[in-house]
Amino acid sequence: MFLKTVVVGDYGVNCYILARDGSKEAVVIDPGEEFSKIKSVLDKNGLKAVAIINTHGHFDHIGACDDFKVDVYIHEDDRDSLTNPEKNLSAFFGIPFSLKAYIKTLKDRDSIVLAGINFEVIHTPGHTPGGICLKTDKMIFSGDTLFAGSVGRTDFPGASHDRLLT
Numbered sequence: 430m431f432l433k434t435v436v437v438g439d440y441g442v443n444c445y446i447l448a449r450d451g452s453k454e455a456v457v458i459d460p461g462e463e464f465s466k467i468k469s470v471l472d473k474n475g476l477k478a479v480a481i482i483n484t485h486g487h488f489d490h491i492g493a494c495d496d497f498k499v500d501v502y503i504h505e506d507d508r509d510s511l512t513n514p515e516k517n518l519s520a521f522f523g524i525p526f527s528l529k530a531y532i533k534t535l536k537d538r539d540s541i542v543l544a545g546i547n548f549e550v551i552h553t554p555g556h557t558p559g560g561i562c563l564k565t566d567k568m569i570f571s572g573d574t575l576f577a578g579s580v581g582r583t584d585f586p587g588a589s590h591d592r593l594l595t
Contacts, residue, residue, distance in 0.1 A: 430447065444459050486509075488526050501530045
């Protein structure tokens with residue numbers, strides 16, 4: 430499995446690029462900003478993004494989604510944050526942003542196969558109503574649900590500390 434972490438944007442978001450060994454198709458998780466930085470990693474490794482999955486809908490995780498011109502997957506409870514600058518918090522920071530990409534929604538326990546990789550969706554609300562973790566055979570991608578020694582912020586609209594801890 431090819432896995433590359435690309436740290437992007439002012440908030441240091443971990444964007445992940447995954448591809449099966451020998452495949453030219455890749456999935457990009459949380460392309461928050463810096464499309465050219467992410468694209469250069471894809472190009473350097475002979476990969477093409479075929480889908481994006483967002484672990485939640487905050488602007489720092491979705492900012493480069495439209496640049497890839499592929500389908501964008503997100504939990505159904507965070508779908509509106511992709512098109513509503515108030516829900517994705519970009520309006521709050523003075524840079525209103527809304528996606529134009531085709532959006533496909535996910536729900537808890539969905540199993541999807543993208544670029545030949547099987548992902549299990551684990552709904553982990555708290556940081557946002559539709560926060561998810563993505564489980565593959567050997568990895569879990571937690572977005573802002575977990576941090577080293579901590580959990581994601583819960584002081585934003587729609588967040589819940591109690592839900593995040595359960």
